[in-house]
Amino acid sequence: MTNSRMQQQIDFLIELDRAKNIYRNSYLTAVPRRKENDGEHMWHISVMAIVLQEYSPQEIDINRVLRMLLVHDVVEIDAGDVSVYARQNDKGLAERESAAAKRIFGILPDGQGSELKGLWEEFVAAQTPEAKFARAVDRLMPLLLNYYTQGNTWQDLKVHYQQVLESNRRTLEAVPALWEYARQILEESLQKGYIKKI
Amino acid sequence: MTNSRMQQQIDFLIELDRAKNIYRNSYLTAVPRRKENDGEHMWHISVMAIVLQEYSPQEIDINRVLRMLLVHDVVEIDAGDVSVYARQNDKGLAERESAAAKRIFGILPDGQGSELKGLWEEFVAAQTPEAKFARAVDRLMPLLLNYYTQGNTWQDLKVHYQQVLESNRRTLEAVPALWEYARQILEESLQKGYIKKI
Numbered sequence: 001m002t003n004s005r006m007q008q009q010i011d012f013l014i015e016l017d018r019a020k021n022i023y024r025n026s027y028l029t030a031v032p033r034r035k036e037n038d039g040e041h042m043w044h045i046s047v048m049a050i051v052l053q054e055y056s057p058q059e060i061d062i063n064r065v066l067r068m069l070l071v072h073d074v075v076e077i078d079a080g081d082v083s084v085y086a087r088q089n090d091k092g093l094a095e096r097e098s099a100a101a102k103r104i105f106g107i108l109p110d111g112q113g114s115e116l117k118g119l120w121e122e123f124v125a126a127q128t129p130e131a132k133f134a135r136a137v138d139r140l141m142p143l144l145l146n147y148y149t150q151g152n153t154w155q156d157l158k159v160h161y162q163q164v165l166e167s168n169r170r171t172l173e174a175v176p177a178l179w180e181y182a183r184q185i186l187e188e189s190l191q192k193g194y195i196k197k198i
Numbered sequence: 199m200t201n202s203r204m205q206q207q208i209d210f211l212i213e214l215d216r217a218k219n220i221y222r223n224s225y226l227t228a229v230p231r232r233k234e235n236d237g238e239h240m241w242h243i244s245v246m247a248i249v250l251q252e253y254s255p256q257e258i259d260i261n262r263v264l265r266m267l268l269v270h271d272v273v274e275i276d277a278g279d280v281s282v283y284a285r286q287n288d289k290g291l292a293e294r295e296s297a298a299a300k301r302i303f304g305i306l307p308d309g310q311g312s313e314l315k316g317l318w319e320e321f322v323a324a325q326t327p328e329a330k331f332a333r334a335v336d337r338l339m340p341l342l343l344n345y346y347t348q349g350n351t352w353q354d355l356k357v358h359y360q361q362v363l364e365s366n367r368r369t370l371e372a373v374p375a376l377w378e379y380a381r382q383i384l385e386e387s388l389q390k391g392y393i394k395k396i
Contacts, residue, residue, distance in 0.1 A: 006379060009249045013339075014227055014346055016245060020238045021229040029212055031219040039234075040218045043241035047214060047268050051207045051310065063261035066268075070245050112249065141211075148212055181204060 012107040027149040055177035058129040075100035136175040151194025210305040225347040253375035256327040273298035334373040349392025
């Protein structure tokens with residue numbers, strides 16, 4: 001192609017096609033296939049951020065949140081999807097994700113690649129209001145999909161109520177209305193037998 | 199749930215899970231499964247809009263473009279996916295899509311539902327700079343996926359070079375750099391035998 005800048009951008013977009021093959025632990029609510037993939041997940045939580053942005057306790061730049069969410073899991077093309085419950089036991093994960101970010105965002109023209117890689121780093125660092133809100137919706141969606149599919153993922157991963165509560169507390173507490181909602185669905189999941197107490 | 203406004207919002211998000219089961223005509227480039235679905239498509243072209251925004255000939259509000267693209271195909275949950283080549287022969291389509299928009303965006307709280315429905319209507323009307331740019335990336339991605347999968351979809355739909363060129367011309371000409379790129383990949387597809395001349 002004649003325009004090499006545009007070709008780098010197209011190459012990046014074609015590389016991202018692979019995210020449609022990274023299957024997650026969350027089950028789908030209305031689909032005969034079992035589990036969702038990263039492409040679907042990044043779309044779904046981006047819409048979630050649009051719809052639930054009013055619950056952020058701080059002013060947020062929703063455009064920044066959307067750009068962050070739309071690329072936050074592309075590192076999993078190389079590094080794979082690891083559940084929040086398994087992350088702390090996966091010692092090489094941060095390094096694998098870092099190498100993946102370098103390779104994948106590196107496909108883009110220089111300034112543009114580093115900008116998107118910066119958004120991914122901001123998401124991981126969890127310090128800005130935008131990153132905190134983005135991380136909260138990223139945690140709420142799997143809880144919801146789990147609740148609407150009778151706790152399938154919790155049973156697969158053999159996690160119990162207290163573990164789910166504690167693993168999600170810090171991230172979701174940053175957006176109190178979402179944390180309140182998450183606690184309610186966890187409580188109901190316990191009562192309905194979707195998840196075990198201990 | 200105690201907060202009925204939030205419950206309406208969650209209901210909308212869960213309804214959208216069904217978009218992950220609306221399969222499109224485009225083949226996937228790097229996935230053992232054959233075709234992509236609407237959830238994946240809305241994510242992929244949203245990232246495309248971020249990456250290619252510099253080619254818009256007019257100033258655009260990228261936040262508006264992203265919100266538009268993230269919901270532009272949810273009507274297909276009810277109305278189904280119809281290829282650009284079949285749309286003009288599907289007399290009931292506009293009506294089915296309109297009814298779908300009313301039902302699906304209607305799940306949201308009043309003001310929020312009409313805002314997102316308005317974005318979908320803006321996309322369909324194709325008048326604003328944001329809608330024109332959004333529509334151009336929505337057309338470019340299927341051409342790309344087709345090129346990178348040796349023209350599978352063109353062969354399935356039995357469309358030839360001239361038809362693809364004319365069906366996409368008006369939408370893609372709105373963003374000249376993307377139209378130029380699209381014409382190049384179509385030309386190469388012709389030379390490589392991915393698509394027939396007539």
